[in-house]
Amino acid sequence: MNILVFVEHRDGAIKKASLEAVKAAAGIASGMNATVTAAVLGAAVGAPESLGGYGANKVVQVADARLDLYSSTAATAALAAVAAREAADIVFLSATAMGKDLAPRLAVRLDGALVPDVTALQVENGAILATRPVYAGKALEKVQIMTAAQVYSLRPNVFSAGAASGDVCPVEQFDAGLTDASFAVKSTGTTIASGKLDVAEAAMIVSGGRGMQGPEHWPLIENLASVLHAATGASRAVVDAGWRPHAEQVGQTGKTVSPTLYVACGISGAVQHLAGMSSSKVIVAINKDKDAPIFQTADYGIVGDVFEVLPAFTDALKQHMGS
Amino acid sequence: MNIFVCISHVPDTTARILVGGDGKSIDPSGVTFILNPYDEFGVEAGLLLKEAHGGDVTVVCVGGDEVKETIRKAFAMGADKGIHIKTASARDSFGVARAIADVLKDRSADAVFCGRQSIDYDGWQVPGLIAEMLGISSVTAVSSLTIDAGGAVTAERDIEGGKETIVTALPAVIAAQKGLNNPRYPKLQGIMAAKKKPIEEIEPAPFENRVRVVEMTKPPIKAAGRIVGQGADAVPELVKLLHEEAKVI
Ligand SMILES: Cc1cc2nc3c(=O)[nH]c(=O)nc-3n(C[C@H](O)[C@H](O)[C@H](O)COP(=O)(O)OP(=O)(O)OC[C@H]3O[C@@H](n4cnc5c(N)ncnc54)[C@H](O)[C@@H]3O)c2cc1C
Numbered sequence: 001m002n003i004l005v006f007v008e009h010r011d012g013a014i015k016k017a018s019l020e021a022v023k024a025a026a027g028i029a030s031g032m033n034a035t036v037t038a039a040v041l042g043a044a045v046g047a048p049e050s051l052g053g054y055g056a057n058k059v060v061q062v063a064d065a066r067l068d069l070y071s072s073t074a075a076t077a078a079l080a081a082v083a084a085r086e087a088a089d090i091v092f093l094s095a096t097a098m099g100k101d102l103a104p105r106l107a108v109r110l111d112g113a114l115v116p117d118v119t120a121l122q123v124e125n126g127a128i129l130a131t132r133p134v135y136a137g138k139a140l141e142k143v144q145i146m147t148a149a150q151v152y153s154l155r156p157n158v159f160s161a162g163a164a165s166g167d168v169c170p171v172e173q174f175d176a177g178l179t180d181a182s183f184a185v186k187s188t189g190t191t192i193a194s195g196k197l198d199v200a201e202a203a204m205i206v207s208g209g210r211g212m213q214g215p216e217h218w219p220l221i222e223n224l225a226s227v228l229h230a231a232t233g234a235s236r237a238v239v240d241a242g243w244r245p246h247a248e249q250v251g252q253t254g255k256t257v258s259p260t261l262y263v264a265c266g267i268s269g270a271v272q273h274l275a276g277m278s279s280s281k282v283i284v285a286i287n288k289d290k291d292a293p294i295f296q297t298a299d300y301g302i303v304g305d306v307f308e309v310l311p312a313f314t315d316a317l318k319q320h321m322g323s
Numbered sequence: 324m325n326i327f328v329c330i331s332h333v334p335d336t337t338a339r340i341l342v343g344g345d346g347k348s349i350d351p352s353g354v355t356f357i358l359n360p361y362d363e364f365g366v367e368a369g370l371l372l373k374e375a376h377g378g379d380v381t382v383v384c385v386g387g388d389e390v391k392e393t394i395r396k397a398f399a400m401g402a403d404k405g406i407h408i409k410t411a412s413a414r415d416s417f418g419v420a421r422a423i424a425d426v427l428k429d430r431s432a433d434a435v436f437c438g439r440q441s442i443d444y445d446g447w448q449v450p451g452l453i454a455e456m457l458g459i460s461s462v463t464a465v466s467s468l469t470i471d472a473g474g475a476v477t478a479e480r481d482i483e484g485g486k487e488t489i490v491t492a493l494p495a496v497i498a499a500q501k502g503l504n505n506p507r508y509p510k511l512q513g514i515m516a517a518k519k520k521p522i523e524e525i526e527p528a529p530f531e532n533r534v535r536v537v538e539m540t541k542p543p544i545k546a547a548g549r550i551v552g553q554g555a556d557a558v559p560e561l562v563k564l565l566h567e568e569a570k571v572i
């Protein structure tokens with residue numbers, strides 16, 4: 001048995017979410033007597049052999065430069081060809097923007113089924129059982145795919161990639177036979193705000209809500225975020241008010257995040273906000289209302305004014321990091 | 324243009340979700356159902372496309388008889404026709420997509436709009452499944468879109484840290500993200516007209532679910548948060564706890 005893992009890269013650098021997927025596949029493979037093959041699409045990726053350090057037995061690279069920009073149709077064709085070549089029935093992806101777009105097409109192409117946004121995996125009697133949040137995290141569903149071909153996308157930041165062991169694995173080149181028609185849907189480029197961490201990928205997030213009282217106070221959020229190397233997030237109330245861009249919105253109609261640390265500043269903790277961040281490992285809330293619902297979900301809370309607490313918190317962390 | 328919008332009937336965002344007696348699905352009693360918020364962007368996109376290039380807008384919904392009220396909400400916004408694909412028992416996403424694809428395959432759809440995700444199953448998968456089943460293009464998480472009269476499509480989709488521009492051609496499935504448009508509010512006239520618009524009922528071919536639900540549970544309840552203290556004075560204790568107890572800094 002062989003598990004195929006689709007490995008994403010941006011500007012040549014392999015994504016952390018993909019390292020997590022390789023590591024998770026290796027964990028599942030050991031319980032199923034399976035091997036792990038990583039699939040890399042495009043010519044631009046750097047050091048694919050290093051995936052051996054996360055548990056890949058080998059890498060299959062389709063070094064077609066046309067794949068350096070995302071194409072859902074070409075990636076579907078290429079991954080299906082790699083899966084056939086490697087006799088892999090099981091495919092892992094990451095539930096990233098790309099993985100979410102690609103995984104359903106691949107599941108149909110392989111005549112299988114998809115379990116998206118998985119947060120836990122186990123093997124029981126040789127079968128994979130996957131757990132995923134449904135109803136905005138208000139319930140968890142444990143499911144099993146009944147077809148031979150199985151596709152899973154894993155929620156970023158939930159599975160740990162660990163540190164690379166330093167092992168390297170062989171990299172085989174493969175021509176997936178793509179034609180121009182394979183690129184029926186294709187990216188012509190991306191615009192990425194440079195130097196800005198995205199909430200969906202960040203290990204730490206500092207988020208502000210209406211309690212921040214205006215966009216002019218966001219330096220308080222940004223200063224704390226910069227000490228923590230965190231991304232900045234926002235509640236819908238402040239996005240709707242135009243204080244912050246929608247890309248920063250956390251919650252049911254924004255992004256779902258699972259950072260190690262989530263700091264909610266002046267956010268009341270409405271269910272729709274909690275839907276996006278309640279799976280964070282540690283939650284800190286700063287709110288002047290001791291009855292704010294966010295304190296029910298937070299691990300640690302400070303009842304206080306953000307204008308007083310945030311600067312003190314930032315200073316204390318600077319000192320802590322310095323020592 | 325021949326425009327379709329797939330809509331789903333989902334619990335209100337504030338609904339309290341309890342697991343039903345079978346341990347595999349929710350208990351729907353007392354839950355208010357709404358038109359999936361992302362599908363409002365899909366309906367609006369369909370109406371805008373019709374206004375730009377002509378044609379009509381048909382909404383498609385898979386579910387039990389209760390989904391008719393959701394179809395009528397889309398009518399009130401301005402959709403012309405409805406297709407209700409009737410299912411008595413729960414279908415997995417693959418089964419929902421299969422039923423929709425079977426209906427659409429002979430109807431020469433130009434554009435099929437969906438929402439980014441349904442807020443019940445949160446799958447982000449039905450649009451891509453339908454597109455691959457029909458062998459047509461798909462673009463998901465779309466926050467900006469132009470479709471010209473010749474059917475050329477340019478879409479912007481949200482990705483980590485920014486946007487990605489996608490080009491393709493109709494026929495295509497487009498899954499809408501917030502930002503794509505501002506869904507119109509139904510006017511009284513639209514609400515009145517909604518009662519008279521036709522809903523075609525279709526019995527789908529039998530389908531065996533490909534995904535088996537082993538169990539549904541409530542997430543473990545976290546112990547209520549600990550209030551570390553009041554105001555800036557509590558900061559040193561918070562930093563200590565984050566370092567020594569939570570070990571995150
Ligand atoms: C369909 C739907 C989808 C939604 N999706 C989302 C979503 O994705 N994300 C989301 O966030 N919301 C979402 N919402 C909105 C959600 O219901 C809330 O309205 C929103 O989260 C509130 O934002 P807030 O906490 O910033 O503001 P408020 O609820 O106004 O809370 C402000 C908080 O700041 C505190 N405060 C005020 N001043 C200070 C101060 N000086 N110092 C400290 N604390 C202070 C107050 O005590 C209060 O608790 C959605 C709603 C609907 C209906």
Ligand SMILES: Nc1ncnc2c1ncn2[C@@H]1O[C@H](COP(=O)(O)O)[C@@H](O)[C@H]1O
Binds near residue numbers: 332383436438442
């Ligand atoms: N039962 C259904 N009937 C019609 N369309 C649906 C149904 N379920 C999902 N969809 C469409 O698929 C989109 C994504 O749903 P999901 O894959 O469940 O997150 C929704 O926003 C709808 O446009």
